[in-house]
Each structure stands twice: as structure tokens, then as C-alpha cells.
Amino acid sequence: MAKKSLYDYTFDDLSGLLLDNVDAVVIVDPAIDAYKSIIRKGMFETFLKESGIYHDLILDLWFHFNDSNEKVAGDYQIFADNTGVFKSKYSRRLKLVLEDEKISHLVQLTVYPFEDASKYIFVMDEFNDNESLQESLTTKKINTIQNTYLFSMYIDLVADTTSSINVTEISDDVVNYNLKYSDWRMMIVNMIWPEDQEQFLRRTDPEYLKKNFTPGRTSSYDCMMRNLEGKFIWVKLIFSRAQTYNDDDYRFVFMVQDINDKSMELMSTLQKYEEKAIKDPLTGVLNHGEIETQLNNALARRQSSEDPISIMMLDLDKFKEVNDNYGHAVGDTTLKHFAKILMDISVEEKALVGRWGGEEFVIVCRDKNGDAAFELAERLREKVAAYQFPDIYHITCSIGVTELAAGDDFKGAFDRLDKAMYASKHNGRNKVTKL
Secondary structure: OOOOOOOOOOOOHHHHHHHHHHHHHEEEEEOOOEEEEEEEOHHHHHHHOEEEEHHHHHHHHEEOOOOOOOOOOHHHHHHHHOOOOOOOOOOEEEOOOOOOOOOOOEEEEEEEEEEOOOEEEEEEEEEOHHHHHHHHHHHHHOOOOOOEEEEEEEOOOOEEEEEEEEEEOOOOOEEEEOOOOOOOOOOHHHHHHHHHHHHHHHHHHHHHHHHHHHOOOEEEEEOOOOOOOOOOEEEEEEEOOOOOOOOOOOOOEEEEOOOOOHHHHHHHHHHHHHHHEOOOOOOOOOOOOHHHHHHHHHHHHHHOOOOOEEEEEEOOOOOHHHHHHOOOHHHHHHHHHHHHHHHHHHHHHOOEEHHHHHHOEEEEEEOOOHHHHHHHHHHHHHHHHHHHHOOOOOOOOOOEEEEEOOOOOHHHHHHHHHHHHHHHHHOOOOOEEEE
């Protein structure tokens, strides 16, 4: 046949040549959610079944990560039915990975709908190595520019349509979706962090977009969103209204940018600064300002709730002698170990520990009445007395305890606490006093 003259070829010759060269042909009936393979060659003998479920075929073709056969999270697979609707010819390139293989196969897919669009013909061909290499190099260039953008699409609010949808983790090409913007919005909200869903619905509402965006205006906000692996990450949602001269033309570009690494780094930095602002630099417990704030918070909570709250003050006995006899470096070490004893027990008790100043510490005991706080103070006193401190070996502490009353103000409660602690000092130290 190859030796025929150009003018001698007939339709039957060409149809035969096409069928000989094509790698896969599949007929699809979306009405019964089924497909049948007519031709399967090469990789498609493994990739395609003789017949199967159309929804599953769409998942295999589209809903997997680039260069992988790993499926995207189930939440996103709800879009599969919208992806598999074709009203006209459609063509795109896919990267498919067979099970137990690591390399991807570059495939050209062309869809031919029947005249009434009731059924489709899928024609697929695998590219050869040189073509695949060229495509791979081009893709890498694109990824270096757009690797932070997870998703983009075009929106027409008047027509209530979406188009040019691109999910970069699935493919570098535009994905075919037959999806209204109003439907997309209500489907994607389930991928937004629950606390951010109300804001998402408000900011993506068509009337909000029409009211707040002049032509050419771009706006964005950050939230947490489930990625294709099913994990929540920080993203930036970007809306940009198309620059037109028609005030009634409401077309937008919407993009989702991955900012998770930068956001986590920023939050880590903020947390470090926050800890510096509220923590005592020597002992690591709350500093004077923060424990005073927590005391005021406890008083406010007691005014509005019947749940008991108690506070205690602890003071190391004869601590001046430690500094005088062993030096301030040993004194600092002693304070660190003392603070750790308080923290270890208080974490179990869900109590807050702060350094009031010098060798004095304050603990806020939530959900504890005076008797329970007294018992906790006794445990702390015994623990400190038995502890072997570096260099000085043993030291004791005196503790004052008081339960907050509904009518307490800060001065009254703290004066009572201070008197309780000094009563322990006055009565021989290494004691607990409750007032």
C-alpha cells in the first residue's frame, strides 16, 4: 500500500491506515456509565479493560497526580462526572503511569462525540521517546514559572460558566469541565477549612464580586484548603476581574496559590516572637506581665462562671543564701530546676505557671477549689523538698493558696494570696497556707 501513488489512495485505504496506527479506540456511553475498548495496543493493553465503568476511566485519565498513578483525594473526585461531558471535539495531552511503573507515558487523547452527543469515541496515541522528551522539557520550563499555582480557571458570572480550568498537580494542560460557577462554588466549599467556609462563600458570592470589583481590579485573601492529597494547606485565593470597557461584563480569572511553606515559616517566626513576649527568658515559664494577665482572666471568668479557680504563690526559702554562698550562676540554675518542677506537675493539672519576680512564682489553677489547690501545693512542696538541686543539693519553698470568689477584684485576691504565702514563711517555711 505504501507504494501506491498519492492519487490512487481511497477512503478505505486511509481508514485502514488510521486503524493500523492508532494505539487505542474506546466507545463511551455516558448514559449507562460504561465504555468498551475497540482497539488496545502497547501500554493500553494494560491501561484499558475490554469494557468498564466510564466514571473509573475518567478517574484513571484525569484524576491522578502528574507523573504518577496515585489518585487525588476522594473529595475532588466528585468533579469526575463534570469532566467526562463532551458536546464537541476535544483534544489534550495526558501523562499516564501504569501500575508498578515509575516512568510516565505521554498520551494524546482526542474525543469525538456522536452527532447527538449521546456517545463518544476516545482515540489515544502514545508519543515516541523523542516527542516525550521535548514535551517534558517544555513542561519543566512551564513549571518553573507556575509551580506555586495549584488551580486556575476563567469565570463568567453573567453566563454562570467556568472554563479554561487548570489543575497543575493533575496536568499542565487545561482540563475539560462542564460545570457552572454556581455549582463549582458549592462543591469546592467542602474543601475549605470549616472555620473559613463562611468567608469563602461570602467572598465568592456573585453579587459580592459584582459589587466589589471594578474592571481590572485584583484582590486576594488567605485561608486553609484541602489539597489533592487530602491535607489542609495554606493557600492564597485570587480573584481578578477582566479589564473591559463594559460595566455589565463580569468575567474573572480565579487562581489558587500554594503559600503553605511560607505561611508555616511565618507562623513559626511569629510564635517565636510571641513566646519571647510572654515567656520569662531564664526559666521559660510565663513572665510577670503574662501571668498577671492570666490572673485577671481568671478573675473575669470567675465573675461569669461558677467553676472554681484557685491561685497559689510559691517562694524559695532562703534563696539569698544560695546567691551569696554559691554565686548567681548557681542561683539561676536553681531557679530553672525549680521552674521545671512546677511546670512538670502543672502540665498534668492544666495549670498556668509564671514567674512573679526573683524567686517568687505564681500558679493559676483552673477548675480547682481551695482544697484541691491546697493538695496540689502540698505535692509541689514535697517534690521540691525531696529534689536534689545541682550544687546546693536541697532547698525548700513556702506556698500560699487562695480560692477566687465571685466578688474578688485583683487587689483583694492578690493581697489574700500574698498574706497566705508570708504566713507560711512566718510559721517556719516549707509550709502551705490557705486563706
